[in-house]
Amino acid sequence: MPEFLKTTFPKRGFLFLVCRLNVYFLKHLHLLITLVCLNLFYASVIIPPIISSRKMIPNKTTRIDIINELLEECILAYPVSSFVISIYKQYQQRGSLSKKQLQGLHGKACKINTLAPGRLATLEALINKMPTRYKSDKPGATPLYQKDEVATQLLQDILHKYPQHKRVLFLKAKYDNNELLSPFEIDELKKFKQLLK
Numbered sequence: 341m342p343e344f345l346k347t348t349f350p351k352r353g354f355l356f357l358v359c360r361l362n363v364y365f366l367k368h369l370h371l372l373i374t375l376v377c378l379n380l381f382y383a384s385v386i387i388p389p390i391i392s393s394r395k396m397i398p399n400k401t402t403r404i405d406i407i408n409e410l411l412e413e414c415i416l417a418y419p420v421s422s423f424v425i426s427i428y429k430q431y432q433q434r435g436s437l438s439k440k441q442l443q444g445l446h447g448k449a450c451k452i453n454t455l456a457p458g459r460l461a462t463l464e465a466l467i468n469k470m471p472t473r474y475k476s477d478k479p480g481a482t483p484l485y486q487k488d489e490v491a492t493q494l495l496q497d498i499l500h501k502y503p504q505h506k507r508v509l510f511l512k513a514k515y516d517n518n519e520l521l522s523p524f525e526i527d528e529l530k531k532f533k534q535l536l537k
Contacts, residue, residue: 406459406462406463406466407431407437407442407445407463407466408431409459410445410449410455410459410463411424411427411428411431411445412428413449413452413454413455413459414428414445414448414449414452415428417448417451417452418448421448423444423448424445424448427441427444439467439470439472439473442463442466442467442470443467445463446460446464446467449463484518485518485520487515488521488526490526491515491521491526491529494526494529494532494533495508495511495512495515495529497533497536498529498532498533499512501536502536505532507528507532508529511525511528511529
């Protein structure tokens with residue numbers, strides 16, 4: 341028996357240590373089995389779809405990408421144009437351009453003499469296929485509160501005859517603070533006006 345085991349377990353010895361390890365192992369065997377199963381699950385279920393999905397992504401070189409070719413031609417023709425470089429970077433990152441950007445690209449590409457006219461026609465077709473978004477005109481500024489002419493006339497008529505009428509003064513203060521008068525309050529003013537006659 342090794343010396344360090346004798347010092348660690350002097351009374352019980354090596355056999356006791358082996359028994360304790362077996363009990364510990366058996367207690368936690370279900371955890372070990374769970375870890376092994378998860379590892380197998382990860383290896384068989386999660387990793388293959390990732391690998392197969394990478395294989396299923398269509399290769400961009402197999403299809404003709406007119407926009408990318410036009411961008412490369414424009415970069416060769418205008419190497420210092422910040423517009424062409426920026427939309428080229430955006431196209432590489434996002435994979436698409438807006439209609440306005442495509443129209444700008446078409447304007448730059450029209451100036452290149454060596455460019456095939458079929459590519460320009462394809463770009464025009466792509467531009468025409470995209471929807472045009474119009475911005476509506478801003479509505480004119482309207483006041484938040486429009487004063488009621490009937491209520492104004494009623495208040496003026498009543499206060500002209502009775503300038504100290506408390507209820508009418510209260511309604512006038514409310515009206516002057518741009519608070520709407522309820523239909524009940526307007527009816528009340530109409531009754532006051534009828535009493536004046």
